[in-house]
Amino acid sequence: MSDAMQLIDSDRGGLPPAGAEGDVAAVMAVLQEVLDPEVPAVSVVELGIVREVSWVEGRLSVAVTPTYSGCPATEVIEEAIHRALVTAGYADPRIERRLSPAWTTDWITAEGRDKLRAYGIAPPVGSASKRSLLGAEPQVPCPQCGSLETERVSEFGSTACKALYKCRSCLEPFDYFKCL
Numbered sequence: 001m002s003d004a005m006q007l008i009d010s011d012r013g014g015l016p017p018a019g020a021e022g023d024v025a026a027v028m029a030v031l032q033e034v035l036d037p038e039v040p041a042v043s044v045v046e047l048g049i050v051r052e053v054s055w056v057e058g059r060l061s062v063a064v065t066p067t068y069s070g071c072p073a074t075e076v077i078e079e080a081i082h083r084a085l086v087t088a089g090y091a092d093p094r095i096e097r098r099l100s101p102a103w104t105t106d107w108i109t110a111e112g113r114d115k116l117r118a119y120g121i122a123p124p125v126g127s128a129s130k131r132s133l134l135g136a137e138p139q140v141p142c143p144q145c146g147s148l149e150t151e152r153v154s155e156f157g158s159t160a161c162k163a164l165y166k167c168r169s170c171l172e173p174f175d176y177f178k179c180l
């Protein structure tokens with residue numbers, strides 16, 4: 001059985017075999033390799049923007065919700081997803097932009113948060129829904145040393161989606177991925 005599988009694989013001339021219709025896990029494995037252009041440490045799956053994988057009359061359709069509406073990265077991300085799927089052997093995949101419900105930082109996965117931290121960006125603190133109720137400044141731990149002795153330097157960091165913070169313990173500045 002496994003010998004036959006290998007023969008089929010080698011017949012595709014090195015191209016990875018495209019997942020069968022209905023194989024959502026195979027599509028997610030491809031999307032897991034597509035990184036966010038603004039935060040290259042985190043994949044579109046870990047960012048939580050891939051909302052649905054489905055097939056319409058045999059054609060693969062992927063629903064994507066932009067992180068921040070009007071974010072110029074949206075089209076770049078959609079193109080990157082399309083290119084990755086075509087490269088993986090999916091013919092003519094459809095990328096559907098889904099604006100509702102709006103993306104929230106709550107959708108970033110635990111792995112995504114770990115990678116943000118490793119990249120030197122503090123992940124969103126707490127839940128977006130609770131945050132708006134409290135209306136308080138979040139206590140953001142330093143991604144470098146973990147200290148809670150941090151202060152906000154500017155509302156805007158390297159992009160509008162982030163705020164610039166400084167750690168009073170290790171004195172390193174860092175970006176905070178704003179809660180939304």
Ligand SMILES: [Zn+2]
Pocket residue numbers: 142143144145146147167168169170171172
């Ligand atoms: Zn620090």
